[in-house]
Amino acid sequence: MSLESALLPDGVSAAAAIAVIVASFFTSSLTAAFGLGGGLALLAIMGAAFPPAAVIPVHGVAQLGSNTSRLILQWKSVVWPIVFWFLAGSLIGSAVGARIYVEIPDALLKALIGVFVLLTVYGPKPRGFSPGGTTYFATGAASAVLSMFVGATGPIAAAMLGVARLDKLKTVATHAGAMAGQHLLKSLAFGVIGFAYADWAAIIIAVVIAGFFGAAAGTRLLGDMPEEKFRRGFTLVLTFFGFYLIGSALLLLV
Numbered sequence: 001m002s003l004e005s006a007l008l009p010d011g012v013s014a015a016a017a018i019a020v021i022v023a024s025f026f027t028s029s030l031t032a033a034f035g036l037g038g039g040l041a042l043l044a045i046m047g048a049a050f051p052p053a054a055v056i057p058v059h060g061v062a063q064l065g066s067n068t069s070r071l072i073l074q075w076k077s078v079v080w081p082i083v084f085w086f087l088a089g090s091l092i093g094s095a096v097g098a099r100i101y102v103e104i105p106d107a108l109l110k111a112l113i114g115v116f117v118l119l120t121v122y123g124p125k126p127r128g129f130s131p132g133g134t135t136y137f138a139t140g141a142a143s144a145v146l147s148m149f150v151g152a153t154g155p156i157a158a159a160m161l162g163v164a165r166l167d168k169l170k171t172v173a174t175h176a177g178a179m180a181g182q183h184l185l186k187s188l189a190f191g192v193i194g195f196a197y198a199d200w201a202a203i204i205i206a207v208v209i210a211g212f213f214g215a216a217a218g219t220r221l222l223g224d225m226p227e228e229k230f231r232r233g234f235t236l237v238l239t240f241f242g243f244y245l246i247g248s249a250l251l252l253l254v
Contacts, residue, residue: 007202009054016049017203024207025214028066031154032073032172032218039063039154039179040117044241047113048248055113056149057190058200058207060183065208067180069215070172077173079166085136086157087181093144094182098189100145107252112149114245121238131164140182147186154179172222 008017023045031038042062046055071078139160143153157178161171191197197204 009199011051021206024210028211028214029218032215033221057195060186062207064183066211069212070176073219074173077169078177079174083177085133086140086178089137089140090144090182093141094185094189097145097148107249111249114242117242
């Protein structure tokens with residue numbers, strides 16, 4: 001048995017694994033610097049590199065590591081009451097999502113991920129939020145259910161925090177706390193319903209380590225990086241991967 005076959009699950013090449021690990025560093029840095037975006041980018045890249053059925057569970061653990069790293073580095077700026085309300089809702093949402101989760105055909109799951117990426121970039125942003133425990137609780141519950149199927153729901157939490165009118169550092173740090181907790185609940189839920197995390201252990205460990213160093217780099221850049229130019233390039237990358245996933249799904253149906 002070769003080292004590659006011993007460390008990598010079926011259907012994943014060494015090149016694909018390395019690409020995702022490198023992407024984990026840069027996407028974690030992006031999220032630490034801007035508060036969101038990295039989870040979507042990593043979701044798109046994993047969707048292109050990994051078997052569709054493994055994308056959401058593995059992405060959830062990767063985002064747990066990335067957001068926990070960011071939480072540790074930005075701990076003093078977290079607004080904890082918001083996090084607690086959000087996670088109370090997420091606990092219920094994860095339980096509901098686990099009960100209704102079913103194995104989705106590969107083509108449909110790829111298309112769903114691709115459409116979600118494009119809608120998050122170009123679709124209408126949620127409106128009507130008002131600050132308060134009810135809003136934070138409901139947002140946590142709804143996004144936790146959705147997260148079981150499409151993975152990266154960070155923009156939903158970011159929209160929630162937008163109405164709280166926090167400063168930039170508090171917004172980024174509180175987002176880290178909310179998403180770290182939600183991804184923990186989601187990862188536990190996938191474990192309960194039988195996803196084989198052991199098969200993906202080597203990739204997950206490498207992705208989490210890369211994500212930690214990325215979070216450290218992004219935290220240092222917070223407030224200094226020229227956001228406007230970077231976001232334009234980021235939007236182009238997300239657009240490419242969104243259409244790539246949808247195109248891949250269509251080819252599977254041909």
